Amino acid sequence: MSDPDDNYDSHYFEGVEKLLELWFRKPASSKNGDLRDIPRQKLEALLKIVNCEIISFSSNDRVDAYVLSESSMFVAERRFILKTCGTTTPLKCLKPLLCLVEQHAGFTEVEEIFYSRKNFKRPELQKSPHKSFQDEVDFLNSIFKDGVGYCLGNSDEDCWYLYTLQGTDVINNNNNNNSNNNNTDNIEIEPDQTLEVLMTDLDPQVMSLFTKNSCSTAAEATQKSGIDKILPQMVIDDYLFEPCGYSMNGLSKNGSYMTIHITPEPEFSYVSFETNVPQVSYREVIQKVLQVFRPGKFVLTLFTNKESVAMDSPGVLKRGKKYCNFGDLECREVQYCQLRNYDLSFAFYSKFPS
Amino acid sequence: MSDPDDNYDSHYFEGVEKLLELWFRKPASSKNGDLRDIPRQKLEALLKIVNCEIISFSSNDRVDAYVLSESSMFVAERRFILKTCGTTTPLKCLKPLLCLVEQHAGFTEVEEIFYSRKNFKRPELQKSPHKSFQDEVDFLNSIFKDGVGYCLGNSDEDCWYLYTLQGTDVINNNNNNNSNNNNTDNIEIEPDQTLEVLMTDLDPQVMSLFTKNSCSTAAEATQKSGIDKILPQMVIDDYLFEPCGYSMNGLSKNGSYMTIHITPEPEFSYVSFETNVPQVSYREVIQKVLQVFRPGKFVLTLFTNKESVAMDSPGVLKRGKKYCNFGDLECREVQYCQLRNYDLSFAFYSKFPS
Numbered sequence: 001m002s003d004p005d006d007n008y009d010s011h012y013f014e015g016v017e018k019l020l021e022l023w024f025r026k027p028a029s030s031k032n033g034d035l036r037d038i039p040r041q042k043l044e045a046l047l048k049i050v051n052c053e054i055i056s057f058s059s060n061d062r063v064d065a066y067v068l069s070e071s072s073m074f075v076a077e078r079r080f081i082l083k084t085c086g087t088t089t090p091l092k093c094l095k096p097l098l099c100l101v102e103q104h105a106g107f108t109e110v111e112e113i114f115y116s117r118k119n120f121k122r123p124e125l126q127k128s129p130h131k132s133f134q135d136e137v138d139f140l141n142s143i144f145k146d147g148v149g150y151c152l153g154n155s156d157e158d159c160w161y162l163y164t165l166q167g168t169d170v171i172n173n174n175n176n177n178n179s180n181n182n183n184t185d186n187i188e189i190e191p192d193q194t195l196e197v198l199m200t201d202l203d204p205q206v207m208s209l210f211t212k213n214s215c216s217t218a219a220e221a222t223q224k225s226g227i228d229k230i231l232p233q234m235v236i237d238d239y240l241f242e243p244c245g246y247s248m249n250g251l252s253k254n255g256s257y258m259t260i261h262i263t264p265e266p267e268f269s270y271v272s273f274e275t276n277v278p279q280v281s282y283r284e285v286i287q288k289v290l291q292v293f294r295p296g297k298f299v300l301t302l303f304t305n306k307e308s309v310a311m312d313s314p315g316v317l318k319r320g321k322k323y324c325n326f327g328d329l330e331c332r333e334v335q336y337c338q339l340r341n342y343d344l345s346f347a348f349y350s351k352f353p354s
Numbered sequence: 355m356s357d358p359d360d361n362y363d364s365h366y367f368e369g370v371e372k373l374l375e376l377w378f379r380k381p382a383s384s385k386n387g388d389l390r391d392i393p394r395q396k397l398e399a400l401l402k403i404v405n406c407e408i409i410s411f412s413s414n415d416r417v418d419a420y421v422l423s424e425s426s427m428f429v430a431e432r433r434f435i436l437k438t439c440g441t442t443t444p445l446k447c448l449k450p451l452l453c454l455v456e457q458h459a460g461f462t463e464v465e466e467i468f469y470s471r472k473n474f475k476r477p478e479l480q481k482s483p484h485k486s487f488q489d490e491v492d493f494l495n496s497i498f499k500d501g502v503g504y505c506l507g508n509s510d511e512d513c514w515y516l517y518t519l520q521g522t523d524v525i526n527n528n529n530n531n532n533s534n535n536n537n538t539d540n541i542e543i544e545p546d547q548t549l550e551v552l553m554t555d556l557d558p559q560v561m562s563l564f565t566k567n568s569c570s571t572a573a574e575a576t577q578k579s580g581i582d583k584i585l586p587q588m589v590i591d592d593y594l595f596e597p598c599g600y601s602m603n604g605l606s607k608n609g610s611y612m613t614i615h616i617t618p619e620p621e622f623s624y625v626s627f628e629t630n631v632p633q634v635s636y637r638e639v640i641q642k643v644l645q646v647f648r649p650g651k652f653v654l655t656l657f658t659n660k661e662s663v664a665m666d667s668p669g670v671l672k673r674g675k676k677y678c679n680f681g682d683l684e685c686r687e688v689q690y691c692q693l694r695n696y697d698l699s700f701a702f703y704s705k706f707p708s
Contacts, residue, residue: 134509141510148686148687149508149509151504154502154504155488155505155515156491156502166508166686166687332502332520333502335690335691335692336691337687337689338688
């Protein structure tokens with residue numbers, strides 16, 4: 001993910017990803033339709049608009065997983081996830097994507113959209129419409145009605161932005177005469193949860209593993225770092241960049257995924273961990289992630305819907321009314337947000353009072 | 355609050371208040387010290403910096419209450435509240451205030467600061483440092499360390515900003531070797547809670563009461579509107595502006611206050627209700643406020659500390675996992691935020707999907 005010819009002083013890579021997750025509603029008239037019916041060549045053309053490309057592919061019967069030149073893409077029956085770092089422009093592919101989805105899967109209705117990201121370290125390097133969250137919200141509002149933009153955390157520093165659809169609970173309020181809820185008959189509720197751990201100020205010794213100097217293969221970096229032990233049930237597709245940088249996708253038989261992306265340069269180190277593996281408590285998973293990467297600070301986000309076994313896990317983040325720390329990583333901020341079908345928890349941890 | 359000579363098209367008044375609440379720590383060495391020892395003349399000079407002035411005064415043995423030309427001020431033993439609307443500049447009085455407090459009350463340590471406001475309808479009319487929340491945060495960070503800025507609600511539309519001190523719970527974590535917590539021995543915990551209901555798009559018939567055309571005295575407006583029935587235990591000091599606009603402070607024997615400010619012009623109607631009266635559930639108080647003013651939408655904020663009887667009332671805002679509406683005012687957004695000594699709930703309600 002780095003260009004070795006860059007002047008070191010001016011060299012910068014924005015590890016922070018833009019994460020786009022879309023859920024489509026299956027039309028009542030059809031039990032068929034699958035996002036994985038979109039031809040590979042069409043996906044490649046789509047990613048050109050984003051300014052990235054496919055570099056590796058893995059799949060099982062539940063999900064297709066792509067390692068990209070800038071992060072990852074996951075395509076399941078009715079869920080599309082595109083996570084891209086650097087100066088990519090994922091929002092620009094949104095309209096073409098909606099066309100492809102209608103054409104090849106027959107889905108015309110977006111059930112959920114989650115567009116999220118941490119604050120960029122260097123926003124001025126981004127391309128339109130990603131230069132500011134306000135620009136991104138304006139862009140998304142030109143496509144979706146009833147969208148809402150949130151800023152969680154310290155708006156001045158380590159914060160995290162989310163754009164999603166507003167509104168009261170469409171699943172539990174079937175009796176409402178809400179014009180948005182015409183199609184509630186056809187909503188399939190499936191358990192869903194997504195954990196992200198977005199880490200900065202990482203241990204340089206750990207980061208040095210993710211360079212071609214230290215490890216000759218991605219598999220070596222995966223094992224030496226302990227990434228393979230975080231969720232051992234995952235079948236891993238990993239990639240080590242030249243001269244440094246690392247990406248991996250993991251898939252489990254039951255359809256769960258994990259994905260890790262590493263920008264190891266000490267001046268702007270960044271690691272993201274994401275999974276939708278169901279857990280009653282994510283404390284152990286988070287602990288393993290922190291033991292592997294040893295960040296100086298991190299943002300934690302957790303989405304859980306009502307069917308998720310992790311439904312009560314916002315409580316995992318606090319104990320009684322006391323903050324729950326991870327070793328010397330102390331919890332500075334906790335926020336909850338009720339979305340229309342999901343509960344969202346946000347927390348920020350750091351080693352020293354910032 | 356309005357200038358009758360203004361051209362009607364260009365006439366605008368920003369009803370949205372800037373709310374500054376400061377708590378000072380009593381020094382271990384002294385049991386004396388009281389913010390009410392600051393001479394009136396010094397307070398008047400302070401308010402000149404803010405661009406407003408005292409127009410009415412009431413008090414009991416627990417708190418001094420001032421109606422201002424732009425909203426209200428409350429001074430208690432160690433708590434200072436300044437709420438000002440229009441294009442006032444309350445942050446500019448912060449440093450002079452800290453000097454006055456040290457000089458006359460002997461308090462040198464700020465225990466809590468809460469600076470909050472709804473988004474301005476016309477931010478471009480504000481004066482520095484109030485032109486943007488980022489400017490306000492920068493200004494506050496020049497005075498306080500460990501401050502944090504939050505934006506709750508839809509960052510694009512009806513949102514609410516808060517600046518406060520960051521950090522883990524200073525009261526329950528006395529064992530921490532946190533350099534900020536040197537003086538925890540001396541912390542007095544007293545129950546505290548603050549409810550605000552910030553209403554827009556108000557019923558024009560209700561608003562017309564708060565004009566000199568409809569009511570000849572403030573007392574008449576207070577009674578006709580039903581403001582006097584919201585919290586009947588309050589002794590009311592009310593003021594009706596020429597040609598329109600209304601302010602009131604209410605004080606109860608136990609030291610609780612309430613305050614209401616009304617900008618009645620239909621083009622930019624705004625009403626704020628605030629109280630620290632302790633309630634296990636605020637649902638009934640909120641219902642009364644909504645019945646009096648009939649807003650099209652409102653933001654609700656509730657701060658509760660650990661000693662407050664309202665400690666669990668974030669739960670009042672939702673029922674089970676379902677949103678709790680107020681009649682046709684439906685809950686669109688709910689957020690919680692754990693602050694170092696307070697839990698904060700935010701909710702946004704509106705009549706129609708916005």
